[in-house]
């Protein structure tokens with residue numbers, strides 16, 4: 088098995104009095120896709136957002152424990168969260184392109200990080216769009232508004248936008264739940280490709296999707312991580328009865 092890209096130990100998160108994540112310990116390996124599954128409200132999105140400190144933006148949140156990215160604790164007080172979120176990019180459930188051109192959506196992040204040179208930006212935009220398997224569909228209308236794309240195209244554009252700042256980890260929060268089956272398939276194929284260069288962590292409600300796209304799966308229940316293992320073991324030979332009950336549809 089590959090090295091751990093992310094190593095989480097003793098992670099607890101409270102939203103006020105609500106103990107939403109309870110003593111989570113897990114390793115996420117480099118160049119793999121990890122799926123997070125579990126019933127609604129079990130803490131999947133909360134856990135995902137701990138990996139780039141997006142929860143810091145919520146009032147009244149308290150986090151303790153360690154989240155190591157390449158061995159460095161991302162919760163150390165000295166960590167620059169802007170740089171952290173550059174390394175650990177995120178794609179959300181609803182495609183959320185900015186109300187600007189396709190080109191400017193992708194160039195936005197690199198420009199913020201100081202890249203001004205036109206030919207360098209052109210190159211970044213092209214590579215990011217290619218990396219998200221959407222370049223051929225948009226190459227003749229880069230100056231057109233991003234909001235004119237279909238939902239599935241918008242989501243791949245958002246993936247391209249995340250790739251443009253050269254992340255190492257890509258977090259995806261139910262990235263296909265607002266999409267039709269064909270767009271979903273495209274994103275699933277893309278995930279398989281993305282793991283060659285990035286480490287991907289994806290929240291999904293769709294267990295077939297978890298089985299199709301991921302190398303490892305983590306099952307959460309009521310804020311606890313019940314088990315995490317290779318996907319074929321989780322779906323074929325789960326160790327915990329609760330995992331078996333969930334994947335066989337007995338609850339959730």
Ligand SMILES: Nc1ncnc2c1ncn2[C@@H]1O[C@H](COP(=O)(O)OP(=O)(O)OP(=O)(O)O)[C@@H](O)[C@H]1O
Pocket residue numbers: 102105107125126127128129130131132133134145
């Ligand atoms: N911003 C917030 N403020 C307060 N409580 C929150 C917040 N976000 C989530 N919670 C609570 O934390 C718990 C875990 O929620 P979370 O969204 O992580 O679950 P989830 O497994 O991703 O659910 P779903 O599958 O429905 O998206 C829930 O009890 C939820 O109500």
